Amino acid sequence: xxxxxxxxxARRQSGTIVPVLAFAGIVVAVMQxxxxxxxxxxxxxxxxxxxxxxxxxxSTLLSGAVATPIMGRLGDLYGKRRMxxxxxxxxxxxxxxxxxxxxxxxxxxxxxxQGFAMGAIPLGIGLMRDMLPRExxxxxxxxxxxxxxxxxxxxxxxxxxxxxxxxxxxxxxCAAGLGVLSIxxxxxxxxxxxxxxQGSFDLPGALGLSAGLVLFLLPITKGSDWGWTSAGTLGLFxxxxxxxxxxxxxxxxxxAPLVDLRTTARREVLLTNLAxxxxxxxxxxxxxxxPQLLQLPAATGYGLGxxxxxxxxxxxxLGLTMMFTAPVYARLSVRYGPxxxxxxxxxxxxxGYAGGLGLMTAAWQTxxxxxxxxxxxxxxxxxxxxxxxxxxxxxETGAANxxxxxxxxxxxxxxxxxxxxxxxxxxxxxxxxxxxxxxxFRVSFLIATAAAAIGLLLALLLPNQRPVxxxxxxxxxxxxxxxxxxxxxxxxxxxxxxxxxxxxxxRARVTLIDRRGRQAGATLSAADGSYxxxxxxxxxxxxxxxxxxxxPHASSATHTGDDHPxxxxxxxxxxxxxx
Numbered sequence: 001x002x003x004x005x006x007x008x009x010a011r012r013q014s015g016t017i018v019p020v021l022a023f024a025g026i027v028v029a030v031m032q033x034x035x036x037x038x039x040x041x042x043x044x045x046x047x048x049x050x051x052x053x054x055x056x057x058x059s060t061l062l063s064g065a066v067a068t069p070i071m072g073r074l075g076d077l078y079g080k081r082r083m084x085x086x087x088x089x090x091x092x093x094x095x096x097x098x099x100x101x102x103x104x105x106x107x108x109x110x111x112x113x114q115g116f117a118m119g120a121i122p123l124g125i126g127l128m129r130d131m132l133p134r135e136x137x138x139x140x141x142x143x144x145x146x147x148x149x150x151x152x153x154x155x156x157x158x159x160x161x162x163x164x165x166x167x168x169x170x171x172x173x174c175a176a177g178l179g180v181l182s183i184x185x186x187x188x189x190x191x192x193x194x195x196x197x198q199g200s201f202d203l204p205g206a207l208g209l210s211a212g213l214v215l216f217l218l219p220i221t222k223g224s225d226w227g228w229t230s231a232g233t234l235g236l237f238x239x240x241x242x243x244x245x246x247x248x249x250x251x252x253x254x255x256a257p258l259v260d261l262r263t264t265a266r267r268e269v270l271l272t273n274l275a276x277x278x279x280x281x282x283x284x285x286x287x288x289x290x291p292q293l294l295q296l297p298a299a300t301g302y303g304l305g306x307x308x309x310x311x312x313x314x315x316x317x318l319g320l321t322m323m324f325t326a327p328v329y330a331r332l333s334v335r336y337g338p339x340x341x342x343x344x345x346x347x348x349x350x351x352g353y354a355g356g357l358g359l360m361t362a363a364w365q366t367x368x369x370x371x372x373x374x375x376x377x378x379x380x381x382x383x384x385x386x387x388x389x390x391x392x393x394x395x396e397t398g399a400a401n402x403x404x405x406x407x408x409x410x411x412x413x414x415x416x417x418x419x420x421x422x423x424x425x426x427x428x429x430x431x432x433x434x435x436x437x438x439x440x441f442r443v444s445f446l447i448a449t450a451a452a453a454i455g456l457l458l459a460l461l462l463p464n465q466r467p468v469x470x471x472x473x474x475x476x477x478x479x480x481x482x483x484x485x486x487x488x489x490x491x492x493x494x495x496x497x498x499x500x501x502x503x504x505x506x507r508a509r510v511t512l513i514d515r516r517g518r519q520a521g522a523t524l525s526a527a528d529g530s531y532x533x534x535x536x537x538x539x540x541x542x543x544x545x546x547x548x549x550x551x552p553h554a555s556s557a558t559h560t561g562d563d564h565p566x567x568x569x570x571x572x573x574x575x576x577x578x579x
Contacts, residue, residue, distance in 0.1 A: 016189040017131055018140045021124040022147050024084065024182045027175075028091060028117040029151025031060060034175060036291070037160040037308050038168050045168060048104040051225055056104070058221045060111045064118035065217055065409045066210045071119025072402025073258050075126055077201055081192040084123040085183060091117035092179035099172035114175070118409070121147065122401035125385045130193035139330030141389065142382030146326055150319040156291065157312030164308055205258035208247035215240035217410070220417045224424065259403055262518070268391040269400070271458050272384060273407045275342065278455030279380045280411020281418075282349050285448035286373050288419050289441050290315050290366050300430065302438045304363050314366045321374025322381065329382035338386035342459045345379030350452035352376055353445045360441060380455070384408075387462070391536070415451075419444045493557060494532035495567040497525040497545050504529025505570060508547035515540050531568075535559045543568060 035057065038045065042053040067087070075083040094113025101107055121144065128140045162170050219226070219236040226233050251257040263269060294311035296303025306314070332341045352372035359365035385401055392400040426440035497508040510531045512521040520541065525531040535541065537559075543566055544554040550570035557566050 018143065020185045020189045021127060022143045024088060024186060025121050025124050025144050025147030026151035027178045027182045028120045029147055030155040030175060030178065031091065031114040031117060033155045034159055034171055036156060037163040046102060046104045046107060052104050054225065055108050056111050059108045060115035061221060061413060062214055062217055063112045063115035065213050065406055067116045067119040068122055068405045068409065069209060069259060069402040070206050072122040074201060075123045077196065079192050080123045080126045081186065081190055084120050085186055087117045087120045087123065088179050088183045092176050095172045095176035095179060099169050099176065118405065119402065121405050125401045127190065127193055129389055131191065139326050141385045142329040143323065143326040145381045145385045146322040146378050150323045154316060154319045157309060157316045160308040160312040200256060202254060202256065202258040205247065205251055205254065208243065208250065209258060212240050212244035212247055215243055217413055220413050223417055224420050263392055264403065266391060268387060268463055271462050272387040273404055275455045275458040276384050276404055276407040277411040278451045278458065279377065280408035281415040281451040282448045283377050284412040284415035285419055285444050286318060286369065288416065289444050290369065292436055293360060293441055294363060294366060296435065300435060306363055314363055315370055317367055318370040318374040321371050322378035325375055325378030326382055329379055333386060338383040339459065339462045339464060341379050342383035342387065343456060345376045345383060346452050346456040346459055348376030349373060349380065350449050350456065353449040353452065357442055357445050418447060492532060492534040493543060493559065493566050495565045496529040497531060497547065498529060498567060498569045499550055505547045505550060508545050510568065511544045513542040513544060545570060
């Protein structure tokens with residue numbers, strides 16, 4: 001477990017941090033759907049073949065998948081705000097490159113740089129955990145997590161309007177302008193987090209993970225073109241399995257790995273990440289199906305014959321509903337916990353897709369589908385970072401949320417490949433063109449319903465979490481603020497660190513060690529020697545205290561579910577600490 005300078009940095013009150021970080025998340029999410037209105041025209045616009053043109057979309061997906069866990073870990077080590085600004089800057093450069101070219105190779109380079117900005121989502125969630133008071137954290141993380149869908153949903157009608165009335169390169173210049181605005185707002189309104197993980201960046205781990213992800217995602221995104229049983233597709237899948245296995249073995253041997261696989265293997269983290277894949281699958285289906293259904297000509301017998309802009313407006317409620325779901329999630333989560341809100345969200349998604357099977361005959365019906373699915377996906381997306389943050393120490397927030405965001409990206413990649421295969425396989429010829437059929441749309445909705453059902457099963461297997469009632473915090477120092485936040489949870493160890501003659505010891509480091517000898521938490525004692533630590537689960541622990549000028553001390557204690565007082569006397573010899 002990688003230690004931090006403090007496990008509970010002071011959360012600063014600011015009314016601007018949340019909207020600025022959420023805006024940054026929306027801006028980078030826009031990159032995912034920016035070119036949807038002109039996808040079919042890309043080969044002609046870039047004077048290239050359709051197979052080459054698909055790399056304009058694939059490159060963004062691959063770079064985003066690679067960037068999310070890497071930028072999360074860099075943020076934990078060197079500052080989340082710093083890495084957020086770097087992500088946005090790279091995105092702006094990529095947008096400008098794409099805006100000034102009509103050649104396929106520079107366009108792919110620019111799109112690759114734009115995808116790199118997806119690391120901003122976990123960085124923003126990490127900043128919120130470090131900077132905000134607990135009573136605002138739930139709704140803030142919910143909004144940041146939902147920004148992936150909000151940005152994608154709102155970008156569709158806006159991009160369609162620009163593409164229909166201006167040169168398509170204007171899409172990239174608008175994206176660059178939004179990126180610059182986000183950078184300025186971040187510089188002005190978002191302070192750097194004081195939380196830092198100790199250690200160095202795992203470069204071999206980053207290279208290994210990047211290679212494994214590219215080898216895995218590349219055949220998923222190109223399998224339809226290459227053939228799912230072709231030697232190239234199967235060979236890349238096999239190579240990805242070998243590379244990721246070797247990478248995992250290497251990570252387990254490192255003291256400060258890129259991804260702590262032991263933490264990732266915890267039941268709550270593993271099940272949350274698997275559920276995230278299912279949410280990603282279900283989210284992307286509606287983005288693939290409804291715009292096509294809306295724009296197909298009425299002459300097909302089932303197409304709704306709307307324009308590109310109208311189709312975008314019909315799907316836009318998906319993103320808007322996700323955005324307005326954040327405060328609803330916060331109230332539900334405080335009362336019932338994030339596990340329950342995830343279950344509710346997946347139920348709504350399943351019901352939305354199942355009901356949508358009979359709601360595909362009018363434009364207003366697609367709006368109803370978008371609203372219902374937006375509410376469900378918003379609740380599900382909002383729950384995921386809260387479940388991750390509640391299961392990992394502060395030193396791993398960025399990396400853990402980066403991995404969770406990666407799981408959602410894998411879900412959308414799988415969804416794109418499977419739904420693309422279904423729509424192609426069920427298409428029929430009309431006027432010499434392959435046109436998606438109503439059967440294909442309905443099979444796609446059934447696949448999304450099944451994905452939501454699997455996610456629901458995984459969510460039901462998550463361990464129960466105690467909902468936390470929040471109070472307003474008032475503190476005169478970082479140490480006292482950390483103490484008050486831990487005390488309000490009423491679930492852990494607290495007490496005083498004492499020296500000779502019973503005098504309090506300030507800024508003593510108190511480390512919580514679980515039965516396996518792993519660090520489960522750490523904090524610094526306040527000016528009066530008081531400390532407080534939350535615990536991840538009931539059971540036996542060791543509390544180890546160290547301070548300058550004093551000998552180390554360790555005491556065994558068992559947590560049984562209630563607040564447990566333990567004083568640590570540095571003048572006593574203490575006990576041995578497990579290795």
